[in-house]
Amino acid sequence: MSAPVAVTIGPRPEPVHTIAVYAFAGMAPFELGVVVEVFGLARPELSGLLAAPWYDVRVCADRPGEPLEAVGGFAVTPRHGLDELAAADTVMVVGVPNAFSGEVSPGLVEALRTAHQRGARIVSICSGAFALAAAGLLDGLEATTHWRYAALLQQRHPLVRVNPDVLYVDNGSVLTSAGSAAGIDLCLHLVRQDHGAKVANTVARRFVVPPHRDGGQAQFIEAAVRPVDETDDGVGRSMRWALDHLAEPLTVPALARVARMSDRSYLRHFTARNGTSPMRWVITQRIAASLPLLEAPEGTVEEIAAAVGFESAATFRHHFGRTMRTSPTAYRRTFGRTAA
Known part of the structure; x- marks a missing residue:
């Protein structure tokens, strides 16, 4: 055998x-x-x-x-x-x-x-x-x-x-x-x-969907991050700068200075380009930036709020709830990853 x-x-x-x-x-x-x-x-x-x-x-x-x-x-x-x-x-x-x-x-x-x-x-x-x-x-x-x-x-x-x-x-x-x-x-x-949110955002970015959908939102809907094109116009330049400085205080005058425009002209051009106001856009980007942080096991809600530029955890919770129809804690409970 x-x-x-x-x-x-x-x-x-x-x-x-x-x-x-x-x-x-x-x-x-x-x-x-x-x-x-x-x-x-x-x-x-x-x-x-x-x-x-x-x-x-x-x-x-x-x-x-x-x-x-x-x-x-x-x-x-x-x-x-x-x-x-x-x-x-x-x-x-x-x-x-x-x-x-x-x-x-x-x-x-x-x-x-x-x-x-x-x-x-x-x-x-x-x-x-x-x-x-x-x-x-x-x-x-x-x-x-x-x-x-x-x-x-x-x-x-x-x-x-x-x-x-x-x-x-x-x-x-x-x-x-x-x-x-x-x-x-x-x-x-x-x-x-x-x-997870990072993969979904990457797919949304390639899909070129709007940065935020106002109106009725279902629970856990995420505001997908809109890619900022590489044209060197003032508004585009200010948006790219804002994404690199989300943790800092951002105001219309500050964004207008980066765009080299007056405040009034900047508001007009930004709204015409994006269909929303500069500060509403900033809030949307801050919430989108918070999602992968909430999915990770590290960091409290207060720390995450500060990391993405909200002045307080209460403000973060308010805007998060308006956009996502849930709380940061509930989002983390559903989509969070446990520590290895």
């Missing part, structure tokens, strides 16, 4: 998080594109930042391999079926064919229930909430959808607590977002949950 052969087995690779997104005939391509852009794009800028593997995106349909006509005169041919959607780690429904008619694929409803029962994270964008509601996954929960459909969703599914005033609602394993661009906010929120 021959001697047994020794086989060396390397470390088992960590499983990749699979994201399945549902496609259908007549879909608007924006929401599908958002999911693919956030989760499916190669991201060399994240090299060295990821503690876990990135995502594997699979576009799924009732009949894989068949072209689906999309709004705009082109077709999408999904490679994967509903069995793979039901088996994914995160399932995303970016719409339904017609919210007003109540049409929802029975196969999709079944796949959503199967995925939810096995513990998958279920996510909707825009009218996709109707599919989640049809599967019974929103009963007794707060949810949102596009404002145009909010009253209809409430009427058709009275067990759902529809909130039309937020960008998204996070119920843990079931998440819903408002229409179109709110899907970006929710996708970045998922990245932040899975990989």
Whole structure:
């Protein structure tokens, strides 16, 4: 008898998080594109930042391999079926064919229930909430959808607590977002949950999203940092300087001096360029800078407030609550990393 052969087995690779997104005939391509852009794009800028593997995106349909006509005169041919959607780690429904008619694929409803029962994270964008509601996954929960459909969703599914005033609602394993661009906010929120604020900010920076979205904000929404372009105009120069001096007292006169403008001219040019006032922009950047500090185990809230330039912890908590709809302590409890 021959001697047994020794086989060396390397470390088992960590499983990749699979994201399945549902496609259908007549879909608007924006929401599908958002999911693919956030989760499916190669991201060399994240090299060295990821503690876990990135995502594997699979576009799924009732009949894989068949072209689906999309709004705009082109077709999408999904490679994967509903069995793979039901088996994914995160399932995303970016719409339904017609919210007003109540049409929802029975196969999709079944796949959503199967995925939810096995513990998958279920996510909707825009009218996709109707599919989640049809599967019974929103009963007794707060949810949102596009404002145009909010009253209809409430009427058709009275067990759902529809909130039309937020960008998204996070119920843990079931998440819903408002229409179109709110899907970006929710996708970045998922990245932040899975990989932390620094990675989410890096993705947002490449996505070139606005620095702050005023209005209804869901809990834990982060104000993504807008990159400051490299043009040497006065406003851009002052913004780059401010980002390097967030811990210092920053005032409009100080920023105007860096820009070599009068205070009045600086206010006018800054607001025209950024759609917000200089001090509101500074507050947004300070809050964004505080997020990775809150995720780290070191430093008290008071120390972090001072490090990013707030005059007191009370002021920090006030502005943090207005922007994030939660407190710094609650944010740290949810997203903080324990000391090694």
